[in-house]
Structures are given as structure tokens and as C-alpha cells.
Amino acid sequence: MASYGCQLFSVLSRRLCRVRCTAAPSARALRLSAGRLHPAVGQGTDALTGGHGTDALTGRLDRFGGVTVDLAHTGLPPDISEGDFGSLLREGVGRWRAEGRVAVWLRLPISLSRCAAAAATLGFTFHHARADQATLALWLGPGASRLPGYASHQVGVAGAVVDESNGKVLVVQDKNKTLNAWKFPGGLSELGENIGATAVREVQEETGVCSEFLSLLSVRQQHDQPGAFGASDLYLICRLRPLTYSIDFCTEECLRCDWLPLAELARTEETTPITSRVARLLLHGLERGWGAVDLPMETLPAVHSGRFYQLYHRGLPLA
Template identity: 45%
Template sequence: MICLTTSVGTRHVGSRMKCLTAAWTKKNQPLLCRSTSSTNHCNLKHSERLCHISLIGELRNCLCPPNNNNSTTFIRSYSTSTQQPTYSSKCLLGERDRFNAVMVDLTHEGNQQFIADNGYFGNILADSTSKWQKDGTIAIWIRVPIAHSRLIPVAASHGFSLHHTEGNHIYLSRWLLDCPSRLPAYANHQIGVSGFVLNEEKEEVLMIQDKHRIVRWKFPGGLSNFGEDIPDTVVREVWEETGIKTDFQSVLCFRQQHNMPWAFGISDIYVVCRLRPLNFDLNICKDELVDAKWTKVNELLKDPNHTHLTVRVARLIQHGLKYGFDSVDISMEELPSVYKNTTYKLFHKPLPPSL
């Protein structure tokens, strides 16, 4: 094997051509191509990144033209980027993550040539797995579009297992190390919310009677949509079910319950929020509710048909009405994340003004 070392940047055209010449004269030998730029690849100028990508592409084309049947030639690009493409003339195209696992997306145009025939895909998958395993890759993920679900049994025969589905795609995984798998399980909780819509002047709360659970009155609410913040979910659900517009005030409490019925055995986190009503005339969704009404908070403590959760939240509200809601509220603040250009919501008890 020969190792060609390239410098990234538009200033190194000469060394670039020297690398290409050496690659061409030695093309029957396996080649390792490295970038030795001391600059983080993520911080390179756009033109420099394009130069680097172009160089790797030209090396690949010189050594591995489309009609070349030499299956021993294998090219990989190395850089300091946390996500880098993996190239080979006879290898699936994948993207390496920061954990040293490879994600193969079968919808990628570079992988289309491998998926038309089940047998050919199986051979390419076996070769790719063997090469990545020798490179020290810890795991392989495959994203399979539902239109090509026929490839799932092929992958399963090569040691892959189902991990999860997302829309019209199925994700498969295979752990490559000789130890128990450390791949994370798919999400095992769902998030539900409800709103304690409080009319402080009358000390009344909005209660609903669910069409599918008529025996009890409860707080309006429902499940969070994908990527939806808890405050947005609870405001939306209350509006859809009762026609009451609200302002989010705080989180009062949350419940965790495992083996949730009718939720495919996953666990459930149920968040109860305090809301301030902006209108009071009810307009219920008849597809979901039988009835809705404003109820005195203290009546929730007297009715034995209410759940323990309903009674406990009513007691929290009574305490807040008497001593101030700072004593019971869990506040929310949006803070910048360690991940670039993203934020997150942090929930905690309010800090004293001095802090």
C-alpha cells in the first residue's frame, strides 16, 4: 500500500498534480489518501473544501474508473471533520459520525447503483461491512426507504437487525465490535401534556369529559407533536378541544408511567401546566369531547371520582393561590445549546432575584 499525503488549499496545485501522477503510475496498488492540513476541515474556506473534495474525487476516478473490476482498490478520505464521507468503487457510500459509526442512506444517489438487485446488494453489503470492520468502525446504520423494503431480509442475513422506523424509512443496525452492543435503543417515552386553565378571580378550573373516558372529568390536553415544545403543545391542545385561548404560565408537575396502555408498551411522561385563559366561552370539539365546564378548584378535592393526580394538582393550585405561585411553579427559560445554532428549554424552580 502506498500513502499519498495531500495539502488542502488552492496554493498546492503542484503537489496536487504530483499526487495524481503518483497515483496513476501506481494504480494497481491499494492507496491511502490523507489530508494533512493543520486547519480544522470544518473551518476551511468554501473554495478550499471544494479543492479537497475535487482532489479526492480525481484520485478515486484515476484509480477506480467505473469499469475497473479490480475489487482490491479501496479509497477513503480522512479529515478532522466529525462527519466525513466514505468512498470506494465497490463500497456503499456512508457518513461517519463522531462515535466512529457509519450511516448508509440507501436513498443517496451514490448508492443507487447497488440496490437494483438483491444478490448484488448483499455482496456489496458484505464487502463494505468487512472493510469498515477492518477500519475499526464500531457500528453500521442503514436507512432503507419503504419502497426498497425487500432489501431488509438481505441485510438481516448479514447480521443487521431492525432498530426503528421514521416516516417512510426503516433503520437497521449492526454492532461490529466483539462486545455487547452499546447502540442506543430507540425512543422509549412519549410526551403528553395537560393544561390547568385557571381563572384566578373565580378560582375556577377548566375540566373536560373525554368521549372515550366518560366516567371521569379531567384537564384538557394531548400528545406533543414531533419537535413541538411543551408550552406550544398544551396551548394548542386546550384550544383545539375547548375553544379557549390561553397563555402558558408554568409547569406544575409531571408524571412518569411505564407500560402505558395503548402506547405499544412504551413509557409515558405527562406534564401538567398552569395556563391563564384569554377567553371564557366554550366551543368544544365534538369529535373528542362529550362536555366541558368551569369548576371550582375546591370541588376537585371533594369528589372521590377524581384521580390522585387531579387532586394533587388541585392542592398545588390552592397553595399557589394562598402563598403565591412562585412557591409551586416550575419556570421555563430558553438557553443556547452546545450544538451550533440551536437552543433548548430548561425547566426549574425560579431563582431568587439575588442570584
């Protein structure tokens, strides 16, 4: 699951299951040009072939039967017109369709973004864009597009910093809300930032309090989140241990900031339902032991990639 390949296979399989896929069986990148397949060689460019009478767009074939054309590496004239690119792309799409390809991915640098308008006339739409590159896609297979989507969620993290010596927790009131309710300091994860790191950073930025990550307490999923540009939102609340206690809160962002008794936060109406719920959870943990409410985190190595991931689940008895 969760990889482009698997996901594409998954979406492909929804209706194609048990119908032989057009994908090549090998995972090797293949080079597709002028209707012929030949193995990719390390040329570094998907050259806009020339000297054959007519130029033709070339792309790389993936093992799922999709073709990727990267305009940063085609040697296209930087001032190519929408009309000229549209003609090139129309020829390419016709060729790939005849070859039974299921999709075309088109990557373009922002300086060639006019090519997106030309692609749109052939049915391409934006898949995603970031910084100085956009990726468009066109589904050629049967039925509706079954291409995998782009990242669908923003991740917000809040930190519940509990002072166990007095049963108090660090809370803020946002400055720019109509309802000034107590809540845990928090904010959006930056790309590549671990959940716990977001919680610690946001707590420090909003309140001046330094802390360390202990566990994950709750997960909330909400769709069509306001301010998320149409994306969904996962909001995670972590339990943190305070390393400093003195409050020096951000007056631009917060109206108030205080250490509030958990029992008070659990019963006050001057809070959000989710904060109230987590306050009860924390009170329960404080009274019965944190093992009752925590999801501890472990960092583990990924099987093949050499990367590491963070895994959260209920504690297990020692094996």
C-alpha cells in the same frame, strides 16, 4: 450527555472504559472505501464504486468507529435485488469488521426497503424509521450492542386553566373512557412543539377556551404506555391563564366540559389521582401564592447551535 456522540461514548465506555477505543481521534468525517481511509470530499454521494473489478459499498466513518452507509446516495440500481444487495453488504461488513469498525449504520429510502430484508440476514435490525426513510444498525464491537437508542418517550401535555377571580379550573370528561373522570384537557406534543404550546393548543381544541402558558406544575413518567407503540410517556401538566372563558367543547372528544371549583375537584372522587393531586397543588398555589407550586420557564440560547431551549426550574432570588 444526550448527544449521539456522548451517548455512544457513554455506552462504549461501560465496558470498554480504560481500554483504548478504536475511534479515530478527529471529528472530521472520513471516507471509508476498499479498506482504506481517506478524508471525505464533497462528492455528495457515497458512491457505489465501480470500474475496480468488483463493486463495493462505501460509507462514512464517524469518530466513534462506526460506518454509515446511505443507500440514497450510493448510486445503487433502484431495482437491485435482495440477493445482489446482500452480497454487496456481506462483503462490506466483512471488510469493516476486519478494519475494527464498531458498528454499521444503514440508511435506506423506502423504495429500497427490500435491502432491509437482505441486511437482516446479516444481523441488522431497525434502529428507527420515519416518513420515507429507515435506519438499520449492526453492532460489530465486542459484547452486546452499545449503540444509542432512538427517541424513547412520547410527550403528553395537559393545561390547568385557572380562573383566579372565582377559583375555578377548566376540566373535561373524555368521551371514550369507561371511567368518566374529570381531568385537564391535553394531548400529545407534535414533533418540534414546545410544552406550553401543546397545552394551549390542546385546551383550545378540546374546550374552545383560549389561554396562555404560565408555568410547569408536574411531570409524570410512565413506561410501556398503552397506545404509545411500546414507548414510554412523559405527561406534563402546565398552569395556564384563561384569555377567554366561554366553553365550546369538542363533542367528538369530550362528554362534558366545565369550570369546576378547585376545592371541589380536589375532593371529588370523580377524577383521576393525578388530577386530584394537581387540584390540591393549585389550591395551595391559589391560597399561598403561585411561587409555592410553579416551575417558571425561560427560553435560553444553546451554546453553539444557534438554537434556543426552554428551561424549567424553581425560581431563584434575583442575583
